[in-house]
Amino acid sequence: MPLEAGALARLISDSCGLPFDGRRLTGANTFQIHPSGLPVQNTFTIQTAVGWRNVEVSFVPGSFAGDFVRHMGLADAGARTSCAAVLARCLRDGASVNLKINGRPARPDDPSGWDGEWSRLELSVRRGQLDLGNGDQDNEKIFAWTQQVTAAIVALLPLEQDDLPTENLHGGFSEGAQVQFEANRYERDRRNRAAALAIHGCACQVCSSDLGDRYGPTAIGLIEVHHLIPVSKLGPDYRINPATDLVPLCPNCHRVAHRRDPPFTVDELKKMLFTR
Ligand SMILES: [Zn+2]
Ligand SMILES: [Zn+2]
Numbered sequence: 001m002p003l004e005a006g007a008l009a010r011l012i013s014d015s016c017g018l019p020f021d022g023r024r025l026t027g028a029n030t031f032q033i034h035p036s037g038l039p040v041q042n043t044f045t046i047q048t049a050v051g052w053r054n055v056e057v058s059f060v061p062g063s064f065a066g067d068f069v070r071h072m073g074l075a076d077a078g079a080r081t082s083c084a085a086v087l088a089r090c091l092r093d094g095a096s097v098n099l100k101i102n103g104r105p106a107r108p109d110d111p112s113g114w115d116g117e118w119s120r121l122e123l124s125v126r127r128g129q130l131d132l133g134n135g136d137q138d139n140e141k142i143f144a145w146t147q148q149v150t151a152a153i154v155a156l157l158p159l160e161q162d163d164l165p166t167e168n169l170h171g172g173f174s175e176g177a178q179v180q181f182e183a184n185r186y187e188r189d190r191r192n193r194a195a196a197l198a199i200h201g202c203a204c205q206v207c208s209s210d211l212g213d214r215y216g217p218t219a220i221g222l223i224e225v226h227h228l229i230p231v232s233k234l235g236p237d238y239r240i241n242p243a244t245d246l247v248p249l250c251p252n253c254h255r256v257a258h259r260r261d262p263p264f265t266v267d268e269l270k271k272m273l274f275t276r
Contacts, residue, residue, distance in 0.1 A: 001135065001136065001139075002139075003031070003138070003139040003142055003143075004024070005022035005023045005024040005031050005032075005033070006022055007022075007217075008022050008031055008033065008048075008142065008143060008146060009021055009022030009033045010022075011143050011147070011220060011221055012033055012046075012143075012146060012147060012150050013036075014220075014221040014222070015147050015150075015151070015194060015197045015198070015202065015221045016147075016150055016151060016154045016190070016194040017154075017190035017193060017194060018035060018154055018157075018190070018194075019035065019036035019037070020033040020034065020035055020036060020046075020150075021033065021034060021035075021036045028049070029049070029050040029051075030047060030048065030049045030050070031047070031048045031050075031142070031146070032045050032046070032047050032048075032060075033045065033046050033048075033146070033150070034046070039062070040062050041062035041063050041064045041065070042062055042064050042065055042067070042068060043061075043062055043065060043068055044059055044060060044061050044062060044065060044068065044153065045060040045062070046058070046059060046060070046146060046149055046150050046153065047060050048142060048145065048146045050132070050138075050142055052132070053128060053129060053130050053131070053132055054126060054127060054128040054129070054130055055126070055127050055130060055132075055141060055142060055145045056124060056125070056126040056127075057124065057125050057126075057145050057146050057148070057149040058123070058124040058125075058149070059121065059122070059123040059124070059149060059153055061121065066119065069118050069119065069120065069121045070117070070118055070119065072118060072121060072153075072156040072157065073101075073115070073116070073117055073118025073121075073156075075155070075156040075157075077111075077239055078192075078239045078240060079155050079156050079191060080111035080114065080155075080156070081111060081239050081240075081241055082151075082155035082191050082192055082195040082240075082241075082242055083111065083152045083153075083155040083156050083195070084108065084109050084110060084111040085109075085195055085199060085241055085242050085243040086148055086151045086152040086155065086195045086198045086199055086242070087099065087108035087109055087125075087148075087152050088108065088109035088243065089148065089198065089199045089243065090108070090125050090127075090148050090149075090152075091108060091109055093127065094127060094129070095125045095126060095127040095145075096125070096126050096127075096128075097123075097124075097125050098122065098123065098124045098125075098126075099122065099123050100120070100121070100122040100123075101114055101115050101118055101120070101121060102115050102117075102118060102119055102120050103120055103122075123149065123152065123153070124149075125145065125148060125149050127145060144201075147197070147198050148198045150194070150198075151191075151194040151195050151197070151198035151199075152195075152198070154190075154191055154194050155191045155194065155195055157191070192225075192240050192242050192246060193225045193242075193246075195242035195246075196225050196242040196246035196247070196248065197221070197223065197225070197248060199242055199243050200246070200247060200248050201248065202220075202221050202222075202223045202248060203223075203248065204223065204248060204249050204250035204253050205247040205248055205249060205266050206249060206250075206253040206257075206266055206269040206270055206273065207250060207252070207253055207273055209250045209252075209253075211223060211250065223248045223249070223250060224248065224249050224250070224251055224254045225246050225247070225248055225249070226246065226247050226248075226249045226254055226257060226263070227240075227245060227246060228244075228245055228246070228247060228265070228266075229245060230261070230262055230263065233262075247266060253269055253273075256269060256272070257269060
């Protein structure tokens with residue numbers, strides 16, 4: 001089934017914790033999503049162009065987005081770490097990443113060299129040599145690449161975290177004080193969650209369960225994100241790296257992980273599941 005722009009926007013909204021609207025350009029295999037309820041000209045569009053054997057996803061700032069980009073440049077070191085971790089994943093997945101800050105090329109995977117003040121930002125990620133033309137599998141690739149770029153951008157957004165809607169962030173479990181504490185923290189810092197899902201995907205790292213595969217479209221992207229080092233053990237200045245500190249876990253594996261303090265590791269959980 002061809003991908004609908006609305007469906008793409010919903011998937012991205014769920015994985016990034018920020019609502020997006022989507023449209024498909026008429027006569028072209030190109031999708032555009034932008035943050036719901038915000039003026040496009042003052043913010044941005046994420047554009048995904050699907051070619052014969054490639055996907056190119058671009059950050060397109062609005063005509064009057066100078067202020068917005070300037071604020072993105074003020075994002076703290078943790079936000080830059082998240083953004084760079086996602087872009088590093090794009091590079092590892094064989095994409096070419098074009099990042100220009102203030103008109104000058106910048107290393108996508110190393111934020112230490114990024115300018116402090118931003119007046120212009122260009123970002124596009126292009127993955128060629130894709131095996132397209134396989135219906136639903138195409139949709140997954142279009143989603144995955146759009147998700148990567150959106151997560152990289154969302155990491156830098158100048159948003160008041162308390163103003164964001166809190167639905168769709170986690171799998172809706174309400175028991176377990178430890179888990180709940182962790183979930184609350186994610187409500188305050190969803191950029192790391194968005195980055196972790198972009199980097200690790202939406203399948204459980206222990207049992208490989210993908211709720212979307214198991215339950216169908218209603219459950220696509222439904223997954224929880226777990227701290228490998230318990231939140232309570234992180235110092236206040238610790239910069240979470242979503243590539244190495246966070247893993248997606250299904251609600252079952254996540255609950256079992258927290259049956260011990262410190263939590264069971266991914267390897268320990270795998271052993272429980274597969275070598276009993
Ligand atoms: Zn699992
Ligand atoms: Zn956890």
